[in-house]
Amino acid sequence: MKKTVIITGGTTGIGKATAILFAKNGYNVIVTSRNANKEAEVLKDFEKNGASVTFFSLDVTNEEQVKTVIEKTVEKFGKLDSIVNNSGISLGNALLADTESDELKQMLETNVMGVYYGMKHAIKAMLKTGGGTIVNLASIAGLNGLVSTAQYNASKHAVVGLTKGAALDYATQGIRVNAVAPGAIKTDILKNAIASGTYDVSGIEALHPMKRLGEVEDIAKGIYFLASDENQFMTGTVLSIDGGYNAK
Numbered sequence: 001m002k003k004t005v006i007i008t009g010g011t012t013g014i015g016k017a018t019a020i021l022f023a024k025n026g027y028n029v030i031v032t033s034r035n036a037n038k039e040a041e042v043l044k045d046f047e048k049n050g051a052s053v054t055f056f057s058l059d060v061t062n063e064e065q066v067k068t069v070i071e072k073t074v075e076k077f078g079k080l081d082s083i084v085n086n087s088g089i090s091l092g093n094a095l096l097a098d099t100e101s102d103e104l105k106q107m108l109e110t111n112v113m114g115v116y117y118g119m120k121h122a123i124k125a126m127l128k129t130g131g132g133t134i135v136n137l138a139s140i141a142g143l144n145g146l147v148s149t150a151q152y153n154a155s156k157h158a159v160v161g162l163t164k165g166a167a168l169d170y171a172t173q174g175i176r177v178n179a180v181a182p183g184a185i186k187t188d189i190l191k192n193a194i195a196s197g198t199y200d201v202s203g204i205e206a207l208h209p210m211k212r213l214g215e216v217e218d219i220a221k222g223i224y225f226l227a228s229d230e231n232q233f234m235t236g237t238v239l240s241i242d243g244g245y246n247a248k
């Protein structure tokens, strides 16, 4: 039986590269996006990349919608084997006292509650069908402080906490829970951080010992490894894919 994976926010950036990799490895792939009107465009784009996917619209800050997407997936494909909680936002890079309180609330809603809802309802489904795997998107900002990034730091540290705690909760029940911690990767999120004027590309590159940014495919490969049968004995791990950043 083909395996099935949900990738939240899987229509852009890291999520899109991850969806293509899973599809090429024979998975049923569900990508989600907040914008229901994008379905035709998204499916066409994946086809161009040689990948066939299913599209569900989903705002990860809405628990009911998360639950429904997981139920619809199990209904359509019989089982949910993996979920990649990839949706995330990064707002307002500034020194902490100069940040807007509402930006932290929004990041907690998406980056923390969104991941929590995805984990919670996926685990409920997986427990009924013999297990599965979860991969969450943490960040170098989930393992270390970054200047002018304290709010995002807080949200990604929480992702690490959810990952480790849940890994222990389900370690004997066939559910492996891991995270990846990417360094700076060329996607829209990074463009926004640069647009805020806090960082520029060469400054970000210089933060990484390999002196360059990462590619979305670098992260997709790590996510695929953690989620697939290639990994049998890793749970509660935060895999750094960061050009050496976390070795400093």
Ligand code: NAI
Residues within 6 Å of the ligand: 008, 009, 010, 011, 012, 013, 014, 015, 032, 033, 034, 058, 059, 060, 061, 086, 087, 088, 089, 090, 110, 114, 137, 138, 139, 140, 181, 182, 183, 184, 185, 186, 187, 188, 189, 190
């Ligand atoms: P991206 O902006 O292309 O992807 C984020 C996706 O999340 C988008 O498709 C966006 O529409 C979706 N999203 C945002 N809010 C949502 C909501 N409420 N409901 C559903 N979907 C929502 O950027 P990227 O880089 O691909 O980000 C993917 C993940 O990787 C994020 O969690 C990000 O924090 C994380 N990350 C990215 C790094 C980078 O340098 N690009 C570094 C470390 C972590």
